[in-house]
Amino acid sequence: MATPKGAIGNEPVVRIAVGGEHDGTDRLNAARDTAETVDVVAVGPTGVEALAPLVLATRDGATAFLPRCTVEDARTAVEALEDGSLPDGGPTVEHDPTTSTLPLPPEETMVSTALTAGVRRALGGCGWQAPASVADYRTSCDGALLAEDGIDDPDAVHERVADAALRGRGRGDGSTDDPISGAWTTASETDGEPVVVVNANEADDHARADRLLLESAPLAVLDAALATAHAVDATDVLVYTNDTESLARERAQEAADALAAECDSPVPIQVVAGPDEYTAGEMTMALEAMEGNDRLEARRRPPGPAEYGLYGRPTVIHTPRTFAQVGQALAGEGLGGVPGDPGTRLFTVAGDVDAPATIELPTDATLADVRGAVALDGGLKTACVGGRFGGLTRDLDVPASASGLRGARLGTNGVIELFDESTCTVALAGRRAKLAREENCGRCVPCREGSKQLVDLLRDVYDGEYQDGMLRELARTMRETSTCEFGQEASRPVTTAMESFEPEFRAHADGRCPSGSCDGVSS
Numbered sequence: 427m428a429t430p431k432g433a434i435g436n437e438p439v440v441r442i443a444v445g446g447e448h449d450g451t452d453r454l455n456a457a458r459d460t461a462e463t464v465d466v467v468a469v470g471p472t473g474v475e476a477l478a479p480l481v482l483a484t485r486d487g488a489t490a491f492l493p494r495c496t497v498e499d500a501r502t503a504v505e506a507l508e509d510g511s512l513p514d515g516g517p518t519v520e521h522d523p524t525t526s527t528l529p530l531p532p533e534e535t536m537v538s539t540a541l542t543a544g545v546r547r548a549l550g551g552c553g554w555q556a557p558a559s560v561a562d563y564r565t566s567c568d569g570a571l572l573a574e575d576g577i578d579d580p581d582a583v584h585e586r587v588a589d590a591a592l593r594g595r596g597r598g599d600g601s602t603d604d605p606i607s608g609a610w611t612t613a614s615e616t617d618g619e620p621v622v623v624v625n626a627n628e629a630d631d632h633a634r635a636d637r638l639l640l641e642s643a644p645l646a647v648l649d650a651a652l653a654t655a656h657a658v659d660a661t662d663v664l665v666y667t668n669d670t671e672s673l674a675r676e677r678a679q680e681a682a683d684a685l686a687a688e689c690d691s692p693v694p695i696q697v698v699a700g701p702d703e704y705t706a707g708e709m710t711m712a713l714e715a716m717e718g719n720d721r722l723e724a725r726r727r728p729p730g731p732a733e734y735g736l737y738g739r740p741t742v743i744h745t746p747r748t749f750a751q752v753g754q755a756l757a758g759e760g761l762g763g764v765p766g767d768p769g770t771r772l773f774t775v776a777g778d779v780d781a782p783a784t785i786e787l788p789t790d791a792t793l794a795d796v797r798g799a800v801a802l803d804g805g806l807k808t809a810c811v812g813g814r815f816g817g818l819t820r821d822l823d824v825p826a827s828a829s830g831l832r833g834a835r836l837g838t839n840g841v842i843e844l845f846d847e848s849t850c851t852v853a854l855a856g857r858r859a860k861l862a863r864e865e866n867c868g869r870c871v872p873c874r875e876g877s878k879q880l881v882d883l884l885r886d887v888y889d890g891e892y893q894d895g896m897l898r899e900l901a902r903t904m905r906e907t908s909t910c911e912f913g914q915e916a917s918r919p920v921t922t923a924m925e926s927f928e929p930e931f932r933a934h935a936d937g938r939c940p941s942g943s944c945d946g947v948s949s
């Protein structure tokens with residue numbers, strides 16, 4: 427396989443972001459058709475949709491940003507570089523020609539502030555490095571691949587991750603919010619051939635960070651996964667994506683091929699796809715789907731996947747977000763954040779915003795930092811933090827650490843939906859309860875029957891009967907006795923809405939929707 431051409435240091439170069447919600451393929455083709463001497467390189471998205479499609483034109487250590495670039499703008503950018511200048515129309519930033527992370531122009535010159543919100547460490551290469559270029563990637567890790575370190579000294583890889591006390595990120599992780607080194611130890615000490623799974627299967631369409639990493643920085647994810655495989659003595663690595671995410675899969679495959687060509691690892695990386703259904707994102711259902719089972723049900727735990735995972739093998743399963751943190755830990759620089767939960771967390775900010783954006787916050791930052799990253803129509807009424815079954819809150823002054831989020835009864839799945847004043851929190855909680863009723867796998871009674879009762883009790887509110895004690899007791903039962911996280915978290919939007927917006931529930935029982943958005947209730 428030909429090694430994909432890199433972008434770093436090959437000036438002049440035009441980078442065209444291809445991927446995300448705004449495919450830039452037509453810009454890429456137009457730029458390549460126009461180019462005679464300058465390089466035109468496809469990069470991944472930055473995660474900031476307000477900028478997409480984004481084109482970057484670089485020469486002599488300066489880069490011109492062309493956000494929301496048209497096909498014609500892309501041609502003009504190539505022509506400007508060929509003429510020895512930079513294109514007009516967007517902010518320009520000067521930088522080290524060999525920088526491996528996206529250089530950021532001053533905040534006031536950008537059409538979106540999301541690029542400068544928080545930090546860009548795991549996201550640093552997104553939009554800048556050619557996704558499958560090992561040359562670009564090597565510049566970000568001072569030349570040495572993590573997998574090479576893993577081959578040379580697998581114990582040191584494990585020790586560094588254990589010393590960092592790194593915790594798993596996301597709902598599809600085998601160690602969600604828990605230190606991951608325990609699962610690594612269990613997998614490597616259990617009989618059988620360990621396998622490493624990169625679980626990017628996520629059906630909450632607001633959760634875009636894993637897809638972003640695979641589309642934009644797949645080498646960082648796969649290199650860390652390969653280093654992990656050596657640390658736990660695994661025989662193979664599997665990357666698992668949603669069926670519809672063909673670009674993420676394509677780039678993961680290109681990155682896997684590039685790594686195989688570059689590094690002497692005997693561990694193969696395979697890229698596979700699975701169903702998009704909501705439940706497949708639950709980690710044990712992802713394993714069931716990978717085994718080809720048609721009827722997806724969560725497995726009872728214990729034993730967890732580290733003991734009994736894919737086809738019964740000891741399995742280390744992490745999300746791309748977690749592997750990105752593993753890479754940061756192995757890179758040798760301090761992870762920062764809070765000591766018990768170091769590093770950063772990726773949050774996709776969505777809801778009533780002009781355009782969603784994925785941003786990165788250190789775990790000692792607060793969620794309030796996302797407010798400046800996106801434009802919200804109207805005032806902020808509530809945020810749902812943690813995905814579809816996250817917690818509703820008015821207060822974003824909460825640390826981005828797992829303990830901070832859980833302490834505030836919020837979810838940790840890396841999505842923050844912001845809702846303006848027109849949102850009815852009773853209706854919002856009701857929609858999440860219906861989702862739980864419709865999408866649960868049906869295996870266990872607390873979730874299957876509990877989610878039906880949850881919807882019924884919320885319907886009773888609209889009929890004039892707010893049974894808050896029964897709602898709380900039902901939520902407690904679902905939380906404490908459901909088999910998997912789906913059922914354990916399904917009632918959270920309802921309970922947190924009741925805590926923060928109790929008067930709205932009582933108003934609905936009195937036949938009035940304070941936000942005026944519930945048909946047949948508002949007076």
Ligand code: SF4
Pocket residue numbers: 705723724866867868869870871873874908909910911912913914
């Ligand atoms: S909690 Fe829900 S999704 Fe999980 S096993 Fe039980 S019924 Fe299935």
